[in-house]
Amino acid sequence: MIRFALFGAGRIGIMHAANIAAHAEAQLTNVYDVHQPSAAKVVAAYGGRVTDTVAATLEGVDAVLIASSTPTHVDLMVASAAAGKAILCEKPIDLDIERVNGARTALADSGVPIQLAFNRRYDPSHRAVHDAIVAGEIGQLEQVVITSRDTGLAPRAYIEVSGGIYRDMMIHDFDLARFLLDGDEVEEVFAIGSVRVDQMLTEFGDVDTAMVVMRSAKGTLVHINNSRRSVYGHDQRVEVLGSNGMLQADHPRSNAMVRYNRDATTARGLLPFSFIERFAQAYVDELDEFIQMVKGKKSPTVTYEDGRRALLLANAATASFRTKQPVAVSYA
């Protein structure tokens, strides 16, 4: 039984707590949140106890799940590693690449297993596409097209510190692109964007509608499009073209009902509006893989270095958007 400390009892933290409680090999032991009543709610629902310091939270557990606000991630990872705890940390590691680079050695030296929570790598459809590529099913990979459209903007306060759409939202797609490219790293990024949904974003130099094209070392071309608005639900898809065919990861569905009526035929219901619902299975599989890793049965699918590289791509896209120039990416 793997005992978990949970940092952060917000929306994502609650979801992780539920998954820990439901996992046969895991239990929720300590829960920490700067807002203690939030932690207390999680404990009431999923067990464990509320703790009031980081040190106390790290006591008596095998692993930590970090779902607190982004600026706390690095310090919590370092403290957890120092205490010898396995780490599952929400994305991004940090918005500041210097801080990410700074913690690298200490974390690597600690030897604790670390997994970054890029949920999309665990989505059954994306994973099926990845596995088919790696198995050679479509031959040489030539194009990757990723679509991610969220159902609405986060509140102004969140947007203000989010780091902008490329670092806050598209970072998922950068990681997914790297997952699909399977080691063939992106060398160049060009980004455009515009404000189409909410003019508030102009205050922060941010955009709500964004597109990127990238080229990998081997010459595979990648396109990502993002929008903060999708009235039909959370739209997150992938398409890859290779010398022997195309694969798509289309929308999974909670049921298979199809409608024919006076308005439409072959109509299905809306997509889930929350990413938590959209990636429900992915979050379960992600946690399970982490637990297998803690038990020494698996190596992690998403490493600290993966988190760092996704941020490098997001930074490159942000710079490209601002300078209106393509940006070469260095992973050093």
Place this chain on the structure above:
Amino acid sequence: MIRFALFGAGRIGIMHAANIAAHAEAQLTNVYDVHQPSAAKVVAAYGGRVTDTVAATLEGVDAVLIASSTPTHVDLMVASAAAGKAILCEKPIDLDIERVNGARTALADSGVPIQLAFNRRYDPSHRAVHDAIVAGEIGQLEQVVITSRDTGLAPRAYIEVSGGIYRDMMIHDFDLARFLLDGDEVEEVFAIGSVRVDQMLTEFGDVDTAMVVMRSAKGTLVHINNSRRSVYGHDQRVEVLGSNGMLQADHPRSNAMVRYNRDATTARGLLPFSFIERFAQAYVDELDEFIQMVKGKKSPTVTYEDGRRALLLANAATASFRTKQPVAVSYA
């Protein structure tokens, strides 16, 4: 250039006239209708001349297309055959099997090419399914499921003389079933029906909602369902199960636009409401095959005997519905 006489300038006749006019190897020469202004309209649009007797209509043509009312079919076929004209006749041959049997010998002896206009055999999707079955793609055929739902009832005057849903509407499905069974004839028919759309049908002992199950000589089972009401358009599909797989002939579409909005996802437009639009390509291919047959390049896909056997099945279904008993089918 094959010169055509057209009998019948109603809705189906007009459609056939347009197809004749559009065919590079055909021309409309004579047009006959008991209501002369209808014939005149067709001539104005698609060429030829209006004729006022059967004899005059048969003069100077190579082939006849019979699209007049059902009770006239047999006499027109016999007259056309006597005049040595190739015949393309709308379904059904007649509602009275005695009349159908009566004309058999004379028509066969005449030696003229005769083709029955069961349009569904020419639908590209149904034909693809048929061809795949015949090619052995799904191994031994085991089940056939045919769905046919029309968008509304014909007027009362038509219904009254239609012969009932099994002979008027399901006769198409009986022929399609025979096409797919590829020589393995149906031996037994059981039919049920009910009035769900329009109580007017009870006056004629007719129904608007009907289902049939049938068994072929080899033991393949066939189901057909019919409805006189479909709010989403003309719904006509086929599914076949074999020892090596399943094939479906789904709905063809006039365009490939798909919608995602606040009400639905993967939504497509309604199906065509008229069978003429639904089977537009089938009618073109049917005429082309007939023309190739007249030119001696092809043998007919749908013979007089096919028309007779479809009627025998429709009669069996009608009898089964009335007697509430399964009915054995004899093709003698």
Place this chain on the structure above:
Amino acid sequence: MIRFALFGAGRIGIMHAANIAAHAEAQLTNVYDVHQPSAAKVVAAYGGRVTDTVAATLEGVDAVLIASSTPTHVDLMVASAAAGKAILCEKPIDLDIERVNGARTALADSGVPIQLAFNRRYDPSHRAVHDAIVAGEIGQLEQVVITSRDTGLAPRAYIEVSGGIYRDMMIHDFDLARFLLDGDEVEEVFAIGSVRVDQMLTEFGDVDTAMVVMRSAKGTLVHINNSRRSVYGHDQRVEVLGSNGMLQADHPRSNAMVRYNRDATTARGLLPFSFIERFAQAYVDELDEFIQMVKGKKSPTVTYEDGRRALLLANAATASFRTKQPVAVSYA
């Protein structure tokens, strides 16, 4: 925490044991199987203790899950009810309607909650179709078409005592039809069948390919087709036509990957081959509903009477197949 006794540690019993163990409000307490090593395996994996008498199995539990062989169901239900235990019993109640009728009063008088395990009512897609019908979305229900094709025959020993395809396999579809008809009972059944997969069945007067048509009191027509062979996986679908539209419960999928290659486009993977995988979510939801019922929060979706009526329909279909006559159904 609801404590469960499990009768039967075969394939279905194991699956139920896993679901009990995974449910936050349930625990596996006692496990009984005539073959004790099977019970011991389940206990090793999911907890509880092995018991060696029915009486011992009923001790210290709140509820029983009966997944033993069909002939034991009625006695176990009666014993469990006498002991005041809530009952979740696998289908069918029994193959002998006399035994089913015989236990009716005793079970009803006991007052214990009883739920029959017709898993299809819990399938998210079938349930969505049912709910849409009940909500009036497609107006007056007019046709129901149910397709169920299994991936292969059970072993000869099972087939011999299975009661035949209508009682063993199609009984699920009869229950599903009743679920969708929502109180409008079937009045008449006509069944045909043939042996297309395995001639062994002829020894038992059984078939592997079967079709039924039925008519409800209000005149809704129902078709069911069954096959013991489907090379593309477990094929279980529903289609309903109403005055305002059509609904289909198509195949759910474990992922949303779509392939385009040299052989095909829009290709997806095979369907799950086992019904346990096909109805995995249904089994989870079924158990959860039962637990809510035991806790007094819900009334059962599938009652003993539902199990009895499904058997009456299966018996009617069997009689129809044997007599080659339509059979009227009485529910007295």
Place this chain on the structure above:
Amino acid sequence: MIRFALFGAGRIGIMHAANIAAHAEAQLTNVYDVHQPSAAKVVAAYGGRVTDTVAATLEGVDAVLIASSTPTHVDLMVASAAAGKAILCEKPIDLDIERVNGARTALADSGVPIQLAFNRRYDPSHRAVHDAIVAGEIGQLEQVVITSRDTGLAPRAYIEVSGGIYRDMMIHDFDLARFLLDGDEVEEVFAIGSVRVDQMLTEFGDVDTAMVVMRSAKGTLVHINNSRRSVYGHDQRVEVLGSNGMLQADHPRSNAMVRYNRDATTARGLLPFSFIERFAQAYVDELDEFIQMVKGKKSPTVTYEDGRRALLLANAATASFRTKQPVAVSYA
């Protein structure tokens, strides 16, 4: 009856000749090709006479269809306009923007109706998407994603003079993007490309795999991807996102057969491999619109200026690819 002169009896010319012959209001009168036997073949199949000078070809016709090699387009348009003939000209006008600009005034002054043959505007699915956008169905347009993948490279001799992938192939997509943007012109283009299919292209500085992102005046973002290799057929699709939903123009199909077998489910056949087959209906509708325009009943959907602007975008993309910089587009 509109009498046509056809310039160019190659693959596209033959297709146009067939469509002219099949159109009820058109006839093929003169056919010119530098390779006379090619012209003779077209005449043998579709009527008219072979001509041996441009002047002779322009005699006795109402309209010209220019399907000769690209470098001849401008001169033939100018000569045809001078002779007062209506013009339907294949894309592109020319690869040299100076020549395109040079002929502008003369052609405009001539007053003859001119239509550029960008076939995609006539594809029923693309048109349906365009019409829905213009009707406001998805609100404010925000993203356009166009996919075009051809089934193989043209011969080396063709590639050498093709102008490169952006001008030869993607020019269709630039025009389609402009069609969908409905007057909101593209202001900036960024292009990347790589050689993944055939190294021969490196000799010409050309690529076979290409991606572009563009931004319109209003801030709509556009992505186009192109490949010279698609093993599953000619893949040409569109997706547009707006504030009220998404529309896709998916692949049209020649039949609606769907397969389920041991390898796959929901599998359909390959897409057509030739663009002539893929856009068969578009070519018919394009010709029909031109004929209606010649008869004064319609204004053209695709003007000379549209051809010029598509070339400006293709030139911008080519420059962007070569300079690795985004390129601003001026339409002056």
